[in-house]
Amino acid sequence: MKYVAAIDVGGTSIKAALVSEALGVITTSTAPTPQNDPSGLMTARALAAILSELELVHHVSAIGFAVPGALDEEHGISRWTGNLGWRELPIKELVSREVNLPVAFGHDVRSGALAELRSGAAKDFQQSIFIPIGTGIAAALIIDGKIRSSDGYAGEIGHLNVGHDIPCVCGLSGCLETISSASAISREYEKRTGFAISTKEILGRIRSDDHAWQVWEQAIAYLAVALEDLITILAPEAIIFGGGLSQAGAALIEPLQAILSERLTFQRMPQLLIAHYGVNAGTIGCAIMALDLLAKETA
Numbered sequence: 001m002k003y004v005a006a007i008d009v010g011g012t013s014i015k016a017a018l019v020s021e022a023l024g025v026i027t028t029s030t031a032p033t034p035q036n037d038p039s040g041l042m043t044a045r046a047l048a049a050i051l052s053e054l055e056l057v058h059h060v061s062a063i064g065f066a067v068p069g070a071l072d073e074e075h076g077i078s079r080w081t082g083n084l085g086w087r088e089l090p091i092k093e094l095v096s097r098e099v100n101l102p103v104a105f106g107h108d109v110r111s112g113a114l115a116e117l118r119s120g121a122a123k124d125f126q127q128s129i130f131i132p133i134g135t136g137i138a139a140a141l142i143i144d145g146k147i148r149s150s151d152g153y154a155g156e157i158g159h160l161n162v163g164h165d166i167p168c169v170c171g172l173s174g175c176l177e178t179i180s181s182a183s184a185i186s187r188e189y190e191k192r193t194g195f196a197i198s199t200k201e202i203l204g205r206i207r208s209d210d211h212a213w214q215v216w217e218q219a220i221a222y223l224a225v226a227l228e229d230l231i232t233i234l235a236p237e238a239i240i241f242g243g244g245l246s247q248a249g250a251a252l253i254e255p256l257q258a259i260l261s262e263r264l265t266f267q268r269m270p271q272l273l274i275a276h277y278g279v280n281a282g283t284i285g286c287a288i289m290a291l292d293l294l295a296k297e298t299a
């Protein structure tokens with residue numbers, strides 16, 4: 001049995017797992033994502049440190065890691081990520097230099113989609129959209145059974161203009177992720193009440209706390225605006241939600257379902273689903289990328 005290190009580099013934390021060939025998660029590890037690291041060096045070293053930790057449990061045969069933002073996946077380059085502050089950064093090469101193992105590289109959202117498509121909630125659909133909602137929001141577009149990214153640029157729906165005036169890291173205002181992401185929900189609640197609490201805690205209060213309810217309702221309403229555009233353009237059979245916010249389950253799906261049923265006329269209503277791998281979809285996808293790389297090398 002071979003084991004791989006699956007490492008998902010998010011805006012705030014690096015989530016890693018030691019995963020077996022059978023996609024069993026043996027152990028996990030989390031570290032904060034280095035901030036102010038435009039050279040990517042601290043991030044590459046953080047990945048190497050996590051790898052050494054996982055290697056204590058079992059020998060690792062390959063690494064699969066994923067990062068957010070616009071990527072050139074083929075050449076291992078991060079073209080742009082707002083949350084990590086990278087521009088044209090050869091991150092795959094930087095990581096390869098730090099670790100003496102085969103390295104597979106991908107996009108955090110598309111790696112999650114890969115996991116859902118191979119063996120999760122997207123496996124029975126030819127047309128679907130995978131949308132993890134956490135620090136940011138992005139989408140992986142599955143069209144005709146394949147994950148499409150248009151040279152790595154497509155799917156950055158967190159920067160769709162949904163019509164409000166909050167400024168965004170991209171330099172504009174009105175972006176979906178500054179109002180509907182998990183971090184935006186916490187920020188908005190704090191702005192209204194002065195209390196900094198997690199999105200999970202806010203969700204726990206939506207029936208008893210008017211501010212929590214209003215912040216949640218607002219986030220859902222703007223998310224529905226973006227979904228309506230996506231449905232009209234791409235006609236997915238299913239939309240699959242992942243990331244931290246997907247843990248809301250029915251509190252996320254039911255109001256979206258209600259708004260969309262009212263707003264859509266001729267369009268096909270997609271099934272709204274929660275990711276099979278939940279918040280771990282990205283990590284499982286990284287493991288699949290690493291295992292695919294090993295299979296290709298031994299073929």
Ligand SMILES: [Zn+2]
Pocket residue numbers: 158159168169170171172175
């Ligand atoms: Zn933006």
